[in-house]
Amino acid sequence: MSLLVVGSVALDSVETPFGSRENVLGGSATYFSAAASLLTKVSVVGVVGDDFPLGDLDFLRHRGVDLEGLEKVAGRTFRWKGKYGFDLNSAQTLDTQLNVFESFEPKLGAVARKAERIFLGNIDPELQMRVLDQAERPRLVCADTMNFWITGKRASLLKLLPRVDVLMVNDSEVRQLAGESNVIKAARAAQKMGAKNVVVKRGEYGALLVDGAQRFYAPAFPIADVVDPTGAGDSFAGGFLGLLDRLNSSDPSALRQATVMGATIASFTVEQFSLDRLRDLSLQDVRSRFDAFRHLTHFEELPDHVV
């Protein structure tokens, strides 16, 4: 089993009602691989500048993450600056500096090309396509995207979708992609555009999996102290694909468990700033919250004589 993620490795500056951090570790590939590496072997393809503190990724190396595909080039690392209000569900972006990411051209090495499962982080759909063109025989492709590409690179995105097994986006993205306000209808429309399955991430409200004609809803695990929601979506994706790779399956039951695993790991991510909580997270912690998830949503059948 093997998993590849292509995405950003970034330095984030974040302000929430509970504090702020400057130039801390961030990026979609970083959150993804921190989550997924708890469950399986992950290769990262991305780029950082010569200002990037590579030592900050040691905890990933110790978990066996293959960072061969993380290029270091001259220039500054991708930086994102954002702010959350008391409604922690959406960030206000204050600044985005693409820097070395602007001329990023993903190159898959020998190991990465053979990855069985691929996560295409939120980058230009043309780059996402070029990743797939280099992959040899992926059994499952999962892609994120965002409003910027949905409007600005729509044609490329529509070419990509038929090659995507799981489109993983948030409410507003699937609505915008489909031009449809109802999330169920919007997800169905995305399926008609070619995405085999759709996972709609709904922040503190959980995630909806639309798998063929079936639907599955996982709530977010209720967290009393959400400190920083940054990276929740990418660590959700890491938990999701990490479990599918570990199970070596994408049957309907595995997709449901993967959705819960995504929500489980994301619920840890938001408990601290940056990757602080993921850094020391153990598989045992994850397992026990996964099991608590069952208790959170479980209810007994009604006996036939009752209703």
Place this chain on the structure above:
Amino acid sequence: MSLLVVGSVALDSVETPFGSRENVLGGSATYFSAAASLLTKVSVVGVVGDDFPLGDLDFLRHRGVDLEGLEKVAGRTFRWKGKYGFDLNSAQTLDTQLNVFESFEPKLGAVARKAERIFLGNIDPELQMRVLDQAERPRLVCADTMNFWITGKRASLLKLLPRVDVLMVNDSEVRQLAGESNVIKAARAAQKMGAKNVVVKRGEYGALLVDGAQRFYAPAFPIADVVDPTGAGDSFAGGFLGLLDRLNSSDPSALRQATVMGATIASFTVEQFSLDRLRDLSLQDVRSRFDAFRHLTHFEELPDHVV
């Protein structure tokens, strides 16, 4: 088993992106009893004016709803006018005319006084208290409230809460009551104020039950064609208390099933305007969607060797 609801019986004018209706049947007691009467015997205490088309309630009478406590007095019926945008999650109130409701003084008859379970619809907490003062031996009291009373009649509400087994409010109400933005913490604070259990209704995102220290989350049943969200909360309450009364229980398992039953019946309510969908709803329809709910949220345990 017997259930009492005290609340409004109203004429609503509603506009949604999918159409509009003028002076149609509405009100908390109406939605509640339409839902609950599918499951148990319900008595209604409320008031209407001499302009109210009592024939519109025949479908409730046919379901055995006891309308003895619905006074008809000189004057105009309570009227509400509201509008929903494409975000169907919250209404904009355009007009509220209390009319005969302004001098409403709930009087419980012989049957109503003996009710084992009581739903206090969203009315002045002083009136809610006077209902409880007339009740003989309720086994379970469930109360709704709203921002207007939370700020305007806070002292009365705080006196009421220790007599409430289930406080049933929406996100913003529990946040406002507790002065706390995190919903989990806000629900805990409401428990400290005296409410034994708290159900937080989250519209299209489902409902959270906080039962002692336990938490249970039921998503909203995904509906592709939401036409009019009016009454979803009160029919949720009707399904919730209707099932508890039918089961004659409020143990943790019954509270979970009741939460799902509330979400189930509410999901029918929003499919049509006013009480149009509830009017012809059968218990068989309800049962089959309740069972579909299990499928929506069910996932298999992870085998021990996997994680």
